[in-house]
Amino acid sequence: MSAANATNPQGREADAQRGEAERSSIEPGALHGIRVIELASEKCAWAGKLLADMGADVILVEPPGGDAARNYGPFLGDEPGADRSLYWWHHHTSKRGIVLDLATEPGRTALRKLAASADVVLESEAPGALAAGGLDYADLARLKPGLIHCAITPFGRSGPRKDELATDLTVLAAGGPAWMNGYDDHSLPPVRGLGNQGWAVGCHYGVMSILTAILYRAVSGEGQFIDVSSHAAANVTTEAGSYCWLVAKQTMQRLTGRHASQTPTLGSQMKCADGRYVNTGVPPRKPAEFASLLGWLRSLGLEAKFPEAVFLQLGAERASIDLSKIGQDDEITAIFGAGREAMNLIASRVTAYEFFTGAQRAGLAVGVIFSPEEAYEDPHFKARGFQVEVHHPEFGRSFRYPGAPYAMQKGAWRISRRAPRLGEHTEEVLRELAE
Amino acid sequence: MPTALGHLRICDFTGQLAGAGATKWLAAFGAEVIRIEDPVTHGLWDILRPMPPFVDERRGPDFGAGFNNHNVEKLGITLNLRTERAREILAEIVKRSDVVSENFAKGVLERWGFGYEQLKQLKPDIIYVSNCGFGQVGPYSDWKTWGPIVQAISGVTHLSGHPGREPAGWGYSYMDHTGGMYMAMAILLALVHRQRTGEGQWVDMSCTDAGLSLTGTALLDYTVNGRPSRREGSPDSNHSASPEMAPHGIYPSRGEDEWIGIACRNDGEWQKLAAKIGASESANSDWVRDVRFASLAGRIAGQDALDAQLASFTRAHEKFALARELQAAGVPAAAVARPQERIDQDENTAAWGLWPTVTHSKMGRVRVDGLPAHLSKTDWKIERGGPCLGEHTELVLNRVLGMSADDVAKLRAEGVV
Numbered sequence: 001m002s003a004a005n006a007t008n009p010q011g012r013e014a015d016a017q018r019g020e021a022e023r024s025s026i027e028p029g030a031l032h033g034i035r036v037i038e039l040a041s042e043k044c045a046w047a048g049k050l051l052a053d054m055g056a057d058v059i060l061v062e063p064p065g066g067d068a069a070r071n072y073g074p075f076l077g078d079e080p081g082a083d084r085s086l087y088w089w090h091h092h093t094s095k096r097g098i099v100l101d102l103a104t105e106p107g108r109t110a111l112r113k114l115a116a117s118a119d120v121v122l123e124s125e126a127p128g129a130l131a132a133g134g135l136d137y138a139d140l141a142r143l144k145p146g147l148i149h150c151a152i153t154p155f156g157r158s159g160p161r162k163d164e165l166a167t168d169l170t171v172l173a174a175g176g177p178a179w180m181n182g183y184d185d186h187s188l189p190p191v192r193g194l195g196n197q198g199w200a201v202g203c204h205y206g207v208m209s210i211l212t213a214i215l216y217r218a219v220s221g222e223g224q225f226i227d228v229s230s231h232a233a234a235n236v237t238t239e240a241g242s243y244c245w246l247v248a249k250q251t252m253q254r255l256t257g258r259h260a261s262q263t264p265t266l267g268s269q270m271k272c273a274d275g276r277y278v279n280t281g282v283p284p285r286k287p288a289e290f291a292s293l294l295g296w297l298r299s300l301g302l303e304a305k306f307p308e309a310v311f312l313q314l315g316a317e318r319a320s321i322d323l324s325k326i327g328q329d330d331e332i333t334a335i336f337g338a339g340r341e342a343m344n345l346i347a348s349r350v351t352a353y354e355f356f357t358g359a360q361r362a363g364l365a366v367g368v369i370f371s372p373e374e375a376y377e378d379p380h381f382k383a384r385g386f387q388v389e390v391h392h393p394e395f396g397r398s399f400r401y402p403g404a405p406y407a408m409q410k411g412a413w414r415i416s417r418r419a420p421r422l423g424e425h426t427e428e429v430l431r432e433l434a435e
Numbered sequence: 436m437p438t439a440l441g442h443l444r445i446c447d448f449t450g451q452l453a454g455a456g457a458t459k460w461l462a463a464f465g466a467e468v469i470r471i472e473d474p475v476t477h478g479l480w481d482i483l484r485p486m487p488p489f490v491d492e493r494r495g496p497d498f499g500a501g502f503n504n505h506n507v508e509k510l511g512i513t514l515n516l517r518t519e520r521a522r523e524i525l526a527e528i529v530k531r532s533d534v535v536s537e538n539f540a541k542g543v544l545e546r547w548g549f550g551y552e553q554l555k556q557l558k559p560d561i562i563y564v565s566n567c568g569f570g571q572v573g574p575y576s577d578w579k580t581w582g583p584i585v586q587a588i589s590g591v592t593h594l595s596g597h598p599g600r601e602p603a604g605w606g607y608s609y610m611d612h613t614g615g616m617y618m619a620m621a622i623l624l625a626l627v628h629r630q631r632t633g634e635g636q637w638v639d640m641s642c643t644d645a646g647l648s649l650t651g652t653a654l655l656d657y658t659v660n661g662r663p664s665r666r667e668g669s670p671d672s673n674h675s676a677s678p679e680m681a682p683h684g685i686y687p688s689r690g691e692d693e694w695i696g697i698a699c700r701n702d703g704e705w706q707k708l709a710a711k712i713g714a715s716e717s718a719n720s721d722w723v724r725d726v727r728f729a730s731l732a733g734r735i736a737g738q739d740a741l742d743a744q745l746a747s748f749t750r751a752h753e754k755f756a757l758a759r760e761l762q763a764a765g766v767p768a769a770a771v772a773r774p775q776e777r778i779d780q781d782e783n784t785a786a787w788g789l790w791p792t793v794t795h796s797k798m799g800r801v802r803v804d805g806l807p808a809h810l811s812k813t814d815w816k817i818e819r820g821g822p823c824l825g826e827h828t829e830l831v832l833n834r835v836l837g838m839s840a841d842d843v844a845k846l847r848a849e850g851v852v
């Protein structure tokens with residue numbers, strides 16, 4: 001890395017264009033030297049990936065025949081196969097993979113040895129399952145003082161619902177997010193946000209917990225057990241959905257493409273002239289924003305088609321606009337409403353991308369609703385180096401993967417290898433343990 | 436109980452949820468998080484300060500309950516950074532801090548004279564984490580976002596909804612919560628890196644990058660197989676293609692706007708569900724023996740018909756009772772919980788201690804979101820409410836810089852704090 005890049009995010013633009021050879025010589029990640037033993041499960045896979053891409057030596061333990069998620073589509077070329085799942089590829093980058101049969105004593109012995117060599121154990125086994133095999137925190141911590149053991153389970157290790165069968169959907173249904181998402185039309189079922197965020201949220205808290213425990217271990221020498229509940233994670237991740245009930249016993253109600261609210265609000269998701277959608281964002285609130293909105297409306301030749309433009313002018317001319325007076329002060333109410341309506345009118349006349357860029361240039365926070373691939377190919381994400389190449393030696397070629405969730409300048413995020421093929425590192429890891 | 440992060444001091448400019456959520460975690464684990472706010476604008480850069488909901492009729496920057504929720508266990512001081520003296524005080528605080536965190540628009544802190552280069556001169560191993568919607572680099576980095584816009588840009592809105600309809604997206608700022616989590620991870624990762632190497636750094640955290648990374652399986656289907664997510668039939672997020680499951684969805688239950696989530700992960704769970712329906716007193720349950728539904732491929736192909744039939748069954752049942760019966764039969768199911776049901780009536784969130792009550796200096800006792808992880812030796816503590824504007828100015832300037840009450844009174848008279 002260049003000296004400039006070491007201290008300045010601007011240096012990354014050039015860096016993103018450099019070749020694989022140089023990138024492979026990058027310094028080790030922030031978690032270099034931390035070994036994680038991950039028992040394969042869809043419930044904790046994302047946490048393992050986040051740690052592995054930061055340089056931890058994550059050893060993924062699968063049962064004979066492989067983890068079930070190897071059979072999750074989509075597949076390379078739409079052909080199923082243990083090493084062809086793109087779900088697997090995405091969730092297990094930078095890890096090594098081994099096969100152990102934990103139903104047998106030799107398998108359990110090997111896992112104990114692995115844990116004794118590790119800093120962190122990460123797992124999502126059913127409550128009680130590891131203890132039955134003598135593999136729970138109490139057992140493993142005896143072998144490795146300072147061990148950090150993180151269990152990410154649907155309802156936590158000890159609560160009354162701990163034994164419920166759960167999927168991502170049922171966790172999001174029970175935990176609150178599903179109630180918040182959907183359409184103005186309440187005859188339509190509530191919506192599960194895009195796949196597997198119920199597991200992802202538990203994993204985010206799992207990683208935060210593990211990192212917190214690593215920092216504590218450095219000052220105390222002590223490890224500990226971490227109990228993460230995906231259901232609890234969903235519960236405290238619904239913004240006003242929770243705190244409006246906690247504080248004021250208000251129930252938020254789902255609305256199309258915008259914040260759930262106790263009473264319906266004006267729509268903020270608009271279909272543009274090209275049939276694509278935008279989120280019209282926060283309506284203008286400050287005098288300068290009304291001025292720039294009026295300017296944008298004029299530049300598109302739409303002022304004559306919008307009689308309420310007079311309220312935009314009024315908004316632009318005021319010294320300040322007290323939003324708490326909406327609904328009480330007629331003029332402020334009209335100004336605020338005209339701002340929202342002007343945005344909607346413009347959206348109906350231009351393409352979604354033009355609306356996004358036009359509004360942002362006018363200083364208004366709006367968003368185009370991109371599909372993931374549209375964002376991925378967008379110049380902004382390319383300039384940030386979000387497209388990364390990951391080599392697959394078995395095919396003699398590389399594939400493009402999503403990049404870093406945070407741009408660290410030192411100890412940076414990096415996919416160090418593609419996801420392990422079934423049993424790929426069993427011999428290598430067991431040999432290391434024997435040494 | 437010892438604290439995990441009690442040895443750390445965070446000089447914190449974050450606000451809203453995407454930033455404040457990150458430092459809430461650190462404060463709950465014992466870090467000394469010092470919120471720095473502007474006395475001239477009454478801290479209203481954080482728009483949640485005066486926003487509803489409220490505990491009573493009182494209004495103003497100290498009464499927004501959302502702000503309180505995101506800022507528990509933090510200290511709050513005011514510094515008028517337009518004055519030279521306040522900038523000197525900030526510099527002294529930075530020298531004694533481990534982390535500087537902010538989620539302003541790009542460049543704001545630098546314009547105040549506290550960009551990374553300046554921070555590093557004050558404290559060579561400082562960790563500076565900036566968090567904004569489009570990050571510090573790239574063509575959109577000067578543009579503005581909030582949660583729903585981050586969600587729109589990063590694909591997570593597009594993928595959420597029912598087929599043949601516009602996206603439903605998320606009914607809350609999922610990416611403010613999640614952006615805050617990635618910001619917390621970035622801070623913690625940089626601290627671990629500093630511990631090993633002695634180096635500080637500037638982390639450029641962009642919420643849209645974090646959001647896009649969550650769509651990775653769909654992205655690989657595009658980069659590897661050339662299949663875009665913008666296609667006929669998408670979004671379809673109540674169904675499950677990865678892995679394939681059917682039935683899988685949210686179905687109506689008895690009552691107005693009541694729903695239950697049901698997911699059969701394999702043929703065995705489907706057979707258990709079918710047996711349950713077959714044994715019920717439903718007028719018509721012959722459909723469960725439809726040969727089309729015997730295999731997963733058949734259930735996927737006939738999913739719309741399957742959903743309609745299953746809905747006709749579930750509609751007659753109370754959601755919690757049905758969920759219990761299906762669980763007992765070995766089928767994953769859960770009622771779609773309303774806020775009241777999951778907060779006041781769920782035995783699991785109660786047993787977890789998920790809704791702690793804090794004491795706020797003006798609001799009194801207020802319930803807030805707790806944390807979904809318990810650490811056996813250094814668990815979180817959420818007892819003190821979010822700081823009123825400038826509530827801890829004197830305390831912090833005394834504790835961190837050794838100033839006396841008189842010193843602070845003088846600063847206050849001069850408009851510095």
